[in-house]
Every structure is written in C-alpha cells, then in structure tokens.
Amino acid sequence: MEWRKLREQQEDALSVFAAKNANSFGRLVPEEKCPIRTDFERDGNRILYSMEFRRLRHKTQVFFNAKNDHICTRMEHVLNVGSIAVTIARTLNLNQDLTYAIALGHDLGHAPFGHSGERVLDKCMKRLDGSAGFQHELHSLRVVEKLATRISREKINDNCGLNLTFEVKDGIVSHCGEKYNEYVLTRDLSKTPETLRNIKKRGALPYTLEACVVRLVDKIAYVGRDIEDAVRVRLMDMKDIPGDIRNELGNTNGEIINSLVCDLVENSYGKDCIQLSPAKGEALEKLINENVRLIYKADKITRYEKIAENTMEGLFHSLLESLADMERLQASDMKVHRMFYNFIMDKNYDKKERDAQKVIDFIAGMTDSFAQSCFEEIYWM
Template sequence: MIWRQLREQQENLLSPYAARSVNSFGRIINEEKCPIRTDYERDGNRILYSMEFRRLRHKTQVFFNAKNDHICTRMEHVLNVGSIAVTIARTLNLNQDLTYAIALGHDLGHAPFGHSGERVLDKCMKKVNLEFGFQHELHSLRVVEKLATRISKEKIHEKCGLNLTFEVRDGIVSHCGENYNEYSLKRDLGKTPQSLCNVKDRGGLPFTLEGCIVRLVDKIAYAGRDIEDAVRVNLMNVHDIPKDIRNELGNTNGEIINTLVCDMVENSYGRDCIRLSPDKGQALEKLINENIRLIYKADKITRYEKIAENTLEGLFDSLLDSLSDFEKLQTNENKVYRMFYNFIADKAYDESESDAQKVIDFIAGMTDQFAQSCFEEIYWM
C-alpha cells in the first residue's frame, strides 16, 4: 500500500480548492484499495475499459453514421473533453485523475443518434407516463451505478455498476452542457451521497471544481469541432460565422480551444470557481447559437433525424409490446428479442423497474448501426 499512499501524499501539494481522494465520500460498496492507484485514477480506468465506453466509438456526435473517417464520433468528443479538461486542471493545480475520470464517463449514457436520439427516447418515455423521461446525464449515472458490469476477484458486482466514487458519479450527472449562457460555475458543497439517490433533472452544479471544469469544457470541445466537421462535409463555410465571434474566439477549432482554455485559466486561477470572462463566455454562447442555426438545424441533419426517430420509436414500441409475455422472448425466432431477453435476465431488475425503463436501457446502450440493424431485423418483411 506504500505506493498508493505516496500517490495520495502528492495530492497534498494540490490547490486548497482541489478534491483529494483521501477525503472522498467513497463508493456505494466498500472495496479493498488498489495498491498503487488512487481511487479517482482507478475510476477512470474502470470507465475506460468498460464496454459502455467502447461503444461510444460508434455513436453519433452530430453527423449520423458518417462514412467519413475524419468526422467526430461520441468517443472522440469524450477524449477531447478529457484532454482539454486535464490541461486546465493541471494548470490550476486541481486533481487531474478526478477530472479525467469525470470526462471519460460524462457521456456513457448517451443514446444512439446523439441528441436527436435523446429527444426521441424522452418522447417515448413520456408517451408511457408524463412523469418519465430520458436525459443522457441522468442515464450516464444510471449506467455507472446499475447497468454496467465488471468482474472483480470476488464476484460480478450487481446493482452498483462500476461502483465509482461519489465525486466521479456526481461530476458525471452534473455535467450538463446544454446551458449555453453559463460561463461561471461555483461548486455545490452542500451535496452528499444521498443527493444522487433521487436526481430527477439535469442542471445541478457539481460538488467539485474538477466537475465544474468538465461541465464548461464539454461546450468548448464541441463548439469548434462541430464547425470543423460541418466545413469538411460542405455543410457550411467558416466565414458563415459572424466576424465579431471569430475575432473574439478564433477562426479554427484549435484557435477557439486555445482562446477559451487560456481565458478560463486566467479567470479561475487561485479562485474557488471555474469561469470564463464575460466577453469570452458570451462569445461562446453566440457561437453555439450559430452552430444551432447553421449545423444542428440544417436541412440535411433534420431530414436524417426523421430516420433516427422512426428507428428508435419502432424499436421502443416493438420491444415494449414484446414484454407482455416475457418468457416467450427467450425462444423467439427473432434474435433481437432473444438478445433483449438475455439483457433483462443479466441485469436482475427488481420489481420497481417499469417495462418502459427496461426497453430504454436496452436501446440507449445501442450504437447507431446496431440500432438500425435491430430495426431492420424486426420490421423487415
């Protein structure tokens, strides 16, 4: 254990505002410590080696099922967030291991077909019960707490997923990147492990500054990269972005990232908050709104969204209907239903879980291509 203790002692040199692994609220289930790694570093490794992380390689970021190998996927976005966030954490003398673990896990619960798929699954759930819904931040927490499985020396941990520390789980569920006008964040030190028991909506502030970094960097990582991809597929030209925004942030993805990272470090160093200057924060908001206009609502994107909507709605309705006789799924001639049966059997759901939630869990874990192939398998005449 001396090696881990040395690593933990190194954390004493961090900023007084940094999260230290020895002060962690810990895991859902107590475990024997790793002889070398801190708890936060161990969490990052668990996420990195999980099947849920692996599938991000074939999940949409913005452009659906892109044939161009240079178009950003969900996995690349997550790795970009990790790289940028760790650079900032290192410069601010915050906990890099915690920052990286949160970044790696923040999108584990994303649906196939990106935010379009997220909206479809939310609509499907509300069709069953208006009190239900789907938000990828909350589902990411569900993945790491319940749905993901891992093998330990003792057994498969059931109903605790990857059994991550509180601070990592909190950063994952609090990473909301859809508040475009948000550029100054203060951590919520009033949170406890019980705070994560009944999370109903996105938007709560992170418990740690490391989580605040990831929350802001999530926007920084996709704003310029989405423009880069849109230019690559001839959806727009960089000069379509108003000149005042380009003068403030830069003309390329690299320039935008560098501008915002330097500004965040300058405005956050030695402070108990993570923030951009008003000029840069407002410019980032304007840039994202331009992306919405030029990219996310472009005709090519919205037309493909209809395919995604039909695919996911078709899967949801068919799989939900199939649960009227669960045992028949095991011997169904259609392999999709047999996979669905095995999925439910493996998760050991308790009676409190609705059929709709089981369907959502199954679909949300799919890659874009797998969702399309399952749809064809069920509906092909």
Template sequence: MEWRKLREQQENMLSPFAAKSVNSYGRLLYEEKCPIRTDYERDGNRILYSMDFRRLRHKTQVFFNAKNDHICTRMEHVLNVGSIANTIARTLNMNQDLTYAIALGHDLGHAPFGHSGERVLDKCVKKIDKNASFKHELHSLRVVEKLATRISKEKIYESCGLNLTFEVKDGIVSHCGENYDEFIMHRDLSKTPDSLKNVKRTDSPYTLEACIVRLVDKIAYVGRDIEDAVRVKLMDMQDIPKDIRNELGNTNGEIINTLVCDMIENSYGKDCIQLSKSKGEALEKLINENVRLIYKADKITRYEKIAENTLEGLFDNLLESLSDFEKLQYRDNKVYRMFYKYIIDKGYDESVSDAQKVVDFVAGMTDSFARACFEEIYWM
C-alpha cells in the same frame, strides 16, 4: 511500499480548492484500496475499460452515418473533453485523476444518434408516463451505478455498476452542457451521496474538477462541430459572424486555445471556474450559430427523421413484446432473444418498469446496432 499513499500525500500540494482522494465520500460498496492508484485514477480506468465506453466509438456526435473517417464520434468527443479538461486542471493545480475520470464517463449514457436519439427516447417514455424523462446525463449515472458490469471473482459488485466514487458519479451526472449562457460555475459543497438519489440535471457539481468538465464540454464540441461541418461542406467558416471570429478565433484550435487561456486566467486561485464575460458571451453566440447553421440544417433534420423512426419503432415493438416475457427466449427473431437475455442478466427487480427496461436496452445500442435491430424486426 504502498505507492498509493505516497501519491495521496502528493495531493497535499494541490490547490486548496482541489478535491483530494483521501477526502472522498467513497464507494457504495467497500473495496480494498489499490496499492498504486488513487481512487479517482482507478475510477477512470474502470470507465475506460468498460463495454459502455467502447460503444461510444460507434455512437453519433452530430453527423449521422458519416462515411468520412475524420468526422467526430462520441468517443472522440469524450477524449477531447478529457484532454482539454486535464490541461486546465493541471494548470489550476486541481486533481487531474478526478477531472479525467469525470470526462471519460460524462457521456456513457448517451443514446444512439446523438441528441436526436435522446429527444426520441424522451418522447417515448413520456407517452407511457408524462412525468418520466430521458436525459443522457441522468442515464449516464444509471449506467455507472446499475447497468455497467464489472465482474469480480467474488461477484459481489455486479449489482452496483462500476462502483465508482461519489465525486466521479456526481461529476458525470452534473455535466450538462446544454445551458449555453452558463460560463461561471460554483461548486455545491452541501451535496452528499444521498443527493444523487434526487439529482437534477441543472444542479451544480460538488467539485471544481466537475465544474471544469461541465464548461469544457461546450468548448470541446463547438469548434469541432464547425470543423466537421466545413469538412462535409455543410457550411464555411466565413458563415460565422466576424465579431465572433475576432473574439474567439478562426479555427477549432484557435477557439479552444482562446477559451482555455481565458478560463485559466479567470479561474486561477479562485473557488470557481469561469470565463470572462466577453468570452462567455461569444461562446454562447457561437453555439447559437451552430444551432442555426448545423444542428438545424436541412441535411441533419432530414436524417433525424430516420433516427426517430428507428428508435421509436424499437421502443414500441420491444415494449409490446414484454406482454409475454417468457416467450421472448423462444422467438425466431434474434433481437427478442437478445432482449430476453439482457433483462435476465441485469436481474431487474419488480420496481423497474417495462419502459425502463426497453430504454436501458435501446440507449446502450450503437447507431449501427440500432439500425440492424430495427431491420431485423421490421423487415418483410
């Protein structure tokens, strides 16, 4: 029996606003269907098993080089988004497989050292080309479309990343959670696979499942960042204004529960995903408090200088090393040899700039590997 077809039939019980896997725009390259899993579930598995996902375990969420094992990493944040988004999708009768796949993949392109690293790489590429930029959600799309490797026995998929469905890729690239005042999301059904060629980080997602992930991204990090900041004694929960705590709660768990219940209450049976005005405004205020108390705290900004020096040093040095590419494979320094092998393995064509090759290599690093490479290059 084709169990997948039975599961696809069960999708007819979903909300009329849900994305059905049988209606997917599909993959860039054709593949035989899995006999058990839907296409969206298969995408989630590919992301989960990828090397890029594994490296999230050693990438910063907010707190650099944390010695406390209970401080949130980028991987834990991604799993938190997946858990919260799935709860909402299940209750709203949306496609959970699609929701979870988008959540798992939404930060695959994050640079080491969190948003600090993202800003450094953006500054580095702008030195080369003022029209260029580095945004982690756009790079996440690049990872799943080109950089991640999925080797098959025919080796026909190596040039198209994970070969994910359009809906999952659209959700990944459209997840931008840095618009603090955004708490009502409408899907854009005019999008097609061609839309991904000129996508902007502000574009609305194609599916409501992706809209859920986009809003949940903020819900997942805002309370957890406070929890971590309290744990490392950077602040106290009482530092948050009382009116915000009265509206959302006094713990990470209370904040998540309040916002999840509110989102479900205000989105059920509607062709949009939204929070109420009062909760949405309270969430925006809370994120701005996080900016003031955590993200711009002296301990964080001082360590950001180390991150900036590390990534800028790597970028400048590796870019210069490409002036004589063939010599890289014979250099004594193992970083250059790894960089050479990376470029060969990716099979770049002539349209890819040297700066892009460096960005691809550096953005894929974990925090600790980036520091080790920096020391290997600059150690006297």
C-alpha cells in the same frame, strides 16, 4: 512501499480548492484499496475498460452514421474533453485523475443518434408517464451505478455497476453542457451521496471544481469541432460565422479551444470557481447559437433526424410490446428479441422496475448501426 498512500500524500500540494482522495465520500460498496492507484484514477480505468465506453466509438456526436473516418464520434468527443480538461486541471493545480475520470464517463448514457435519439426516448417515456423521461446525464449515472458490469477477483457483478466514487458520479450526472449562456460555475458543497439518490433532472451544480471544469470544457470541446466537421462535409463555411465572433475566439477549432482555455485559466486561477470572462463567455454562447442555426438545424441534419426518430420509436414500441410474453420473447426467431431477453435476465431487475425503463436501458446502450440493424430485423417484410 505503500505507493497509493504516497500518492495521496502528494495531493497535499494541490490547490486548497482541489478534491482530494483522502476526503472522498468513497464508494457505495466498500472495497479493498488498490496498492498503487488512487480511487479517482481507478474509477477512470473502470470507465475506460467498460463495454459502455467502447460503444461510444460507434455513437453519433452530430453527424449520423458518417462514412468519413475524420468525422467526430461520441468517443472522440469524450477523449477531447478529457484532454482539454486535464490540461486545465493541471494548470489550476486541481485533481487531474478526478477530472479525467469524470470526462471519460460523462457521456456513457448517451443514446444512439446523439441528442436526436435522446429526444425520442424522452418523448416515448413521457407519453407513458408525464413525470418520467430520458436525459443522458441521468442515464449516465444509471449506467455506472447499475447497468455497467465489471469483472473483479471476487465476483463478476456486484449489482452496483462500476461502483465509482461519489465525486466521479456527481461529476458525470452534473456535466450538463446544454446551458449555452453558462460560463461561470461554482461548486455546491452541500451535496452528499444521498443527493444522487434523489436527483430527478439535469442542471444541478457539481460538488467539485474538477467537475465544473468538465462541464464548461464539454462546450469548448464540441463547438469548434462541430464547425470543423460541418466544413469538412461542405455543410457550411467558416466565413458563415459572424466576424465579431471569429475576431473574439478564432478562425479554426484549434484557435477557438486555445483562446477559451487560456481565458478560463486566467479568470479561474486561485479562485473557488471556474469561469470565462464575460467577453469570451458571451462569444461562446453566440457561437453555439450559430452552430444551432447552421448545423444542428440544417436541412440535411433534420431530414436524417426523421430516419433516426422512426428507428428509435419503432424499437421502443416493438420491444415494449414484446415484454407481454417473456417465454415467447426468449424463444423468438428474432435475434434482437433473444438479446433483449438475455439483457433483462442479466441485469437482475427489481420487480418494481417498469417495463418501459428496461426498454430504455436496452436501446440507450445500442450503437447507431446496431439500432438500425435491430429495427430492420423487426420491421423487414
């Protein structure tokens, strides 16, 4: 029995707006099909089993190096997005496997120390080249296309990363959750695999509705959970949120998620778009802005950001300088230098690749604690 083909045939019952495995642009490097799993499901497995995904467990979501086991990490956020997004996809009769794969992979390119680390790496790159920079969505695409490795039956590394399907890669690079006022998403059906080769900045609309779901759910998943964590560490109280927002969305993370998910389904069902009602969309934007004021720019957060910035800048400049002498880097007494050398050798970089990009690739893959330990090894007197 050809189980995969049977499952692909079952996708005929999905919404006319759903992405189908049979219509996929496929992979950059053609592969033999799995006898059971669809391509989108297989992509989700590849992401889940990757080293890059495992390291999300020790990367910051909002609160740096939290000692409280109940504080959200980057991995937990990703799993939350996956859970919420699949619930929506199931209800809207969209492709659940594609939705889950995009959700699992959307933050693979996040740097240590969350968005603070992202801003530092962006600043470091722009100092060297004003046209360059670092954006975690674009780096997530780079991770799955080049930096991540997988073990297949034929070879260990085919130099195409996880070799995911176009639809999953597009959803990953198009997931931008930083547009607070965005609550109506339409898909861009003009995109092709060539589009991904030329992408330079964040914000482009996704190719599939499944990716639109993940893009909106990214905000739904973090806004209430960040408040929940901030209350837990006594940074704020839920009553600090204006009453009109709480009346519209709810008083707990669970209530906020439930009200937004129900509204999204009601306003998106049977339509070629993913959207919230104006009332819920505007309330979500207001709530995120309250999070910025009460949490992301809180004194405790901004003070620790300075430590994170110093760590990231110190690593960037030291590792960039170390590339001036590869033999010395290989024979260095410092473990971090030897690891950096092995990392470069393992990635088989093109000769045209800039040294700064190699440094970014290495640092962005670090966990918070590993970045701190590397900084201390380099700068400890």
